Every structure is written in structure tokens, then in C-alpha cells.
Amino acid sequence: MMKRLLILLTACLVLLCPVARAEEPATPREPVLVDKGLDLGTASVHWPQVEGMADETLQAAINGILSEAAGAPALTGRMGLVMNAEPALTAGWEGEIRGDVLSCSLYAEGPLETDRFRSVRRGVTIDLRTGEPVALADLFADPEEALAALEDTLSETVAPELSAHLANSDLLPLPEDFVITPAGLTLLYPASQLSTLSDRAGAVTLSWHELPALDGSEDGIPARFGLTAVRQNDGDALMACFAEGSIPGIPAAIGDEVTALTERWHLPAEPDLYEGGRYVQLEDSRFRGCWIMTDDLGAGIKDFTGSKVHGIRADRFSLYGLTTGQSEREEVRELLGDPLSVVELDRDAADAMRLPEGVSEYRQAGEYRLRLHFDTDGTLVSVFLLP
Numbered sequence: 001m002m003k004r005l006l007i008l009l010t011a012c013l014v015l016l017c018p019v020a021r022a023e024e025p026a027t028p029r030e031p032v033l034v035d036k037g038l039d040l041g042t043a044s045v046h047w048p049q050v051e052g053m054a055d056e057t058l059q060a061a062i063n064g065i066l067s068e069a070a071g072a073p074a075l076t077g078r079m080g081l082v083m084n085a086e087p088a089l090t091a092g093w094e095g096e097i098r099g100d101v102l103s104c105s106l107y108a109e110g111p112l113e114t115d116r117f118r119s120v121r122r123g124v125t126i127d128l129r130t131g132e133p134v135a136l137a138d139l140f141a142d143p144e145e146a147l148a149a150l151e152d153t154l155s156e157t158v159a160p161e162l163s164a165h166l167a168n169s170d171l172l173p174l175p176e177d178f179v180i181t182p183a184g185l186t187l188l189y190p191a192s193q194l195s196t197l198s199d200r201a202g203a204v205t206l207s208w209h210e211l212p213a214l215d216g217s218e219d220g221i222p223a224r225f226g227l228t229a230v231r232q233n234d235g236d237a238l239m240a241c242f243a244e245g246s247i248p249g250i251p252a253a254i255g256d257e258v259t260a261l262t263e264r265w266h267l268p269a270e271p272d273l274y275e276g277g278r279y280v281q282l283e284d285s286r287f288r289g290c291w292i293m294t295d296d297l298g299a300g301i302k303d304f305t306g307s308k309v310h311g312i313r314a315d316r317f318s319l320y321g322l323t324t325g326q327s328e329r330e331e332v333r334e335l336l337g338d339p340l341s342v343v344e345l346d347r348d349a350a351d352a353m354r355l356p357e358g359v360s361e362y363r364q365a366g367e368y369r370l371r372l373h374f375d376t377d378g379t380l381v382s383v384f385l386l387p
Contacts, residue, residue, distance in 0.1 A: 183249025
């Protein structure tokens with residue numbers, strides 16, 4: 001009996017004593033960008049912040065850089081004075097973290113300092129390993145040569161495309177602010193140097209194939225942000241991008257309300273008629289050589305009520321081995337496989353679509369159709385995404 005009692009007492013003590021267990025390793029946190037902001041009356045001020053970094057001190061320092069670049073302290077402090085102003089005080093951002101590199105564009109417009117309308121665009125690219133801002137020169141294999149080549153491209157290729165009606169149209173010197181995406185580099189200018197027809201601060205977007213050689217080192221910013229990958233041939237990755245309903249790098253998608261896009265990005269010119277609808281070009285620099293496609297609008301050429309994006313056309317495109325002005329039909333077939341159908345366009349049919357004579361090939365990208373148009377020499381000239 002006594003022996004049985006001792007066994008029971010021992011069992012109870014074992015149950016009551018804490019048992020040392022091996023702690024499961026914590027899942028590493030991945031840094032993400034989150035939106036912070038304040039809305040008051042007509043005023044709206046939003047800016048990005050980073051969450052999820054293991055080093056909270058470094059994270060706080062990076063968030064300080066982002067807040068200051070967005071002008072958040074000053075703008076939120078001003079909101080009470082302009083809460084019913086028209087045009088409204090508005091600040092926002094776009095950006096992403098890829099690998100361990102952050103790149104964001106920030107904008108603010110309206111009565112920022114006085115009752116007078118003002119427009120500001122900033123760009124912040126940060127190495128999350130160190131918290132240090134990335135300079136434009138850090139992107140290239142030969143910085144000095146690359147910046148000189150970039151200046152030549154702006155002077156010889158972009159400057160002639162600018163409207164003669166711009167109040168400010170100086171592309172040089174190069175601005176300090178920029179943002180990078182898989183689709184390209186965007187230079188962000190002060191409005192006093194480059195402005196749009198709607199009197200916003202201007203920008204220039206260049207696809208990576210238009211730029212000098214990037215830093216190819218494994219530890220370089222381009223590789224860590226994923227730019228090395230997007231410059232390689234990858235048909236599957238390319239079609240996956242189109243299957244999302246948009247052409248990479250263009251801030252519009254099939255089915256979007258055209259009114260919302262024109263209110264956000266503004267019209268530099270009247271929509272252009274094509275057979276069955278109209279091409280609408282928007283003022284944002286990412287629409288250089290790119291158009292959204294919508295209905296014919298009838299008599300109300302600027303009334304987009306009820307109109308939606310029926311398609312997107314890009315005459316400037318370069319991603320995963322597909323590049324307008326360079327890719328040949330046979331190269332494209334090696335990249336994407338044979339098309340589902342091929343349509344030849346004679347002069348009249350091509351003119352109706354505002355295209356050169358040639359051949360259009362159609363492929364399926366998820367729920368959408370990808371149309372690639374080649375001129376009579378077999379060179380890719382236009383990329384269309386259609387429902």
C-alpha cells in the first residue's frame with residue numbers, strides 16, 4: 001500500500017513540475033510596407049511605413065526617412081487649416097519592398113504651404129540592410145559612364161517628345177529623386193524644372209532596356225531588388241504578369257473605370273479614335289508610348305461616364321525577354337511558343353488601328369488575350385492586352 005502511495009505522489013509531482021521544452025524557432029519576419037495617414041474634410045495625407053523588421057531601431061530610422069520625405073509632419077499639421085479647401089490637400093504614395101530593398105514614390109499637391117496650388121514628387125530607395133538611401137549611381141556597373149549615357153538619352157530621345165506647351169521642360173540636370181520597379185526607372189523632377197500640362201511636378205520613365213548596363217554583382221542593388229531576373233528570358237513569368245489583367249509598369253487594368261484614371265492621372269490630349277473605340281493617353285510618365293483603350297465615347301469626347309478600360313496598348317515595353325523595337329517574331333515564338341491565331345493587317349486595316357502594316361499574333365494569358373503586333377520586317381512594335 002505504501003509503495004503504491006509513493007508512486008502516486010511521484011506522479012503528481014512530475015505533473016506539477018514545469019517541463020523544459022525546446023522552443024520552436026520563430027518564423028523570420030519579412031518587412032512589409034503599410035499605409036499610414038489621416039483624412040480630414042477634403043484633405044488626405046498618407047505615407048508609407050515599414051513593419052516587420054527584426055531590427056526595430058533600424059526600422060524606426062527608415063520610417064523617419066519615409067515620413068520626412070513625404071512631408072508628413074508638416075502636412076498633417078496643416079490639415080486643420082485647409083480641411084475644406086478646393087483643390088484639396090492630397091498626399092499619397094506607391095512603392096514596394098523586393099528582396100531587402102525598398103523603393104517608393106511619394107506625391108503631395110494642393111495648398112501645401114500657402115493657399116496657392118503646389119505639386120511635389122519625391123522618390124526614396126533604401127537599402128534595408130543598412131538603412132542608407134540608394135543613389136542613382138548605385139544602380140549601374142559604370143556609374144560615371146551610365147549617368148552620362150542617361151543624360152544623352154534624355155536629351156536625344158525624351159526631350160523631342162515633350163509638348164511645346166509645357167511651362168517647364170528641363171530634363172537636365174538629372175534630378176536627385178527616383179524610383180525603381182521591375183518595369184523601369186522613373187526620374188522625379190521638381191515642378192520648377194519639369195512640369196506637366198496640368199501643372200503637376202513632372203517625371204520621366206525609362207524601361208531597363210533603354211538604360212546602360214546595371215550593376216551585375218550578386219550583392220548589388222539591382223540583383224537584390226530582382227532587376228537581374230526581369231531582364232532574363234522567361235516566357236512563363238511574362239505570361240503570368242499579363243494574366244493579372246494589366247501590362248506590367250502601367251497603372252491601369254482591364255475593367256478599370258476610365259473616369260477614375262483620368263481624375264488621378266489627367267489627360268494631356270484628347271482621346272484618339274481607332275476602329276471600335278478610342279485610345280486614351282494619360283499624363284503620368286508611365287504612359288509614355290502607352291494607351292488605355294475604351295469605347296468610342298460618342299459626342300462626349302471627354303465624358304468618360306460609364307466607360308471602362310477595354311484594353312491596354314504599349315509601344316514601349318521590355319520585360320523577361322520581350323522588348324518592343326527589338327524582339328523578332330521567331331525570338332518571340334521561342335520565348336512564348338506558337339500563337340493561337342495570326343491576323344495579317346494591310347494598310348487600311350492597320351491605319352484603322354493606328355498601327356503599321358504587319359502581322360498580329362494572339363495568345364491566351366489567363367482570362368485575357370495577349371496581342372503582339374509585328375511590322376513587315378517582323379519586329380515587335382506593339383503589345384496589347386485585351387479581354
